[in-house]
Amino acid sequence: KNQVEQSPQSLIILEGKNCTLQCNYTVSPFSNLRWYKQDTGRGPVSLTIMTFSENTKSNGRYTATLDADTKQSSLHITASQLSDSASYICVVSAANQAGTALIFGKGTTLSVSS
Amino acid sequence: DTAVSQTPKYLVTQMGNDKSIKCEQNLGHDTMYWYKQDSKKFLKIMFSYNNKELIINETVPNRFSPKSPDKAHLNLHINSLELGDSAVYFCASSQVHGTVSSPLHFGNGTRLTVT
Secondary structure, rough: OOEEEEOOOEEEEEOOOOOOEEEEEOOOOOEEEEEEEEEOOOOOOOEEEOOOOEEEEEEEEEEEEEEEEOOEEEEEEEOOOOOHEEEEEEEEEEEEEEEEEEOOOEEEEEEOOO | OOEEEEEEEEEEEEEOOOOEEEEEEEOOOOEEEEEEEEOOOOOEEEEEEEEEEEOOOOOOOOEEEEEEEEEEEEEEOOOOOHHHHHHEEEEEOOOOOOOOOOOOEOOOOOOEEEE
8 A cells, every 4th residue: 555654743843953854655666755845824835856766855954865775755954943843744656557646644743942 | 926826715614504615826737636634734635637637536525526617727615514524625736647746836725614
């Protein structure tokens, strides 16, 4: 069964600290994976996409990694800011006979406190 | 200009009523979606509409019906509202259907409260 599991479910850190969010998937065949950030009261916004051949990709203070062998991705946030408080959602493409489908994780809620 | 806009932002109504949520996208995308986000913030696909082809999530009650007057609009009509319908409903669009390589562009949600 195609699944995307995210951990931790929630996380509280102090401003300025680093953190890492995890995404494990059992999607096959895998094509790519995208991280979204959802601020409170807003819709999710894409942060970055990881394709099968990519290991690491940075977008400012956000660095995503992908290990296709272990089927794991991580999102590392450096020097966290209050504005990083949000839910982070991992989404993976799954191909099947009917076409492709998006498999959503349940998200990690990050709270950055001062 | 807002890429994906949905109205209303808040909707409070009583059980048994019928209501609609409107969605418009100005990105020129061919595919639009409706997602439901429950209290635990899990996003579940309800419908996708790709080049006039409607793909329905079989778990969605038939009280929910999407209506697309044109490629830029996908409205959601809900009949006989129930308490369990309370959630945040997100409209989204993408250039290509059903693949992570084509990012989803979400509206800011409609919070539906059924009393």
